Amino acid sequence: IGGYTLFEKNSTNGFLEPKFQEWLSINKDITNFIIVGCCTDICILQFALTLKTHFNRLNKESRIIVPINAVNTYDGGLHDGELMHIMALYNMMINNIELVKEIRM
Numbered sequence: 459i460g461g462y463t464l465f466e467k468n469s470t471n472g473f474l475e476p477k478f479q480e481w482l483s484i485n486k487d488i489t490n491f492i493i494v495g496c497c498t499d500i501c502i503l504q505f506a507l508t509l510k511t512h513f514n515r516l517n518k519e520s521r522i523i524v525p526i527n528a529v530n531t532y533d534g535g536l537h538d539g540e541l542m543h544i545m546a547l548y549n550m551m552i553n554n555i556e557l558v559k560e561i562r563m
Contacts, residue, residue: 462492470497471504473512482512489513489520492561494528499546502529506555524550527560 467475493506506522513520526547533539551557 467501470501471508472501473505473508489518490523491521492523492525494525496530496532498529498531499542500531503546503549506550507553510553510555521556522554523556523558523561525558525561 463481465472465475465478465481467478469475472478491509493502493509495502502524506524510520510522513522524547529543531537531539531543531546547557
């Protein structure tokens with residue numbers, strides 16, 4: 459069922475990780491990405507926007523896709539999870555990140 463590459467990260471923005479940068483430089487023809495994970499408003503948002511900006515800078519068409527059923531965030535203190543999740547999805551949408559309901563295998 460299709461291939462994928464999983465990158466572990468040590469920051470909130472996976473785009474900055476050396477292993478991802480190395481992979482990206484080797485795979486210059488790949489411009490379609492599906493991003494999943496936790497913290498829609500932190501990790502997912504930062505990675506998706508930075509990746510989209512990277513391709514925009516290179517004048518390359520790209521598809522950055524975020525399946526809504528495969529991302530989420532947390533509740534805690536002043537961090538209203540539901541509100542922050544929706545705001546992050548909206549921010550991605552207005553920046554041409556494709557939001558889809560789900561990805562089926």
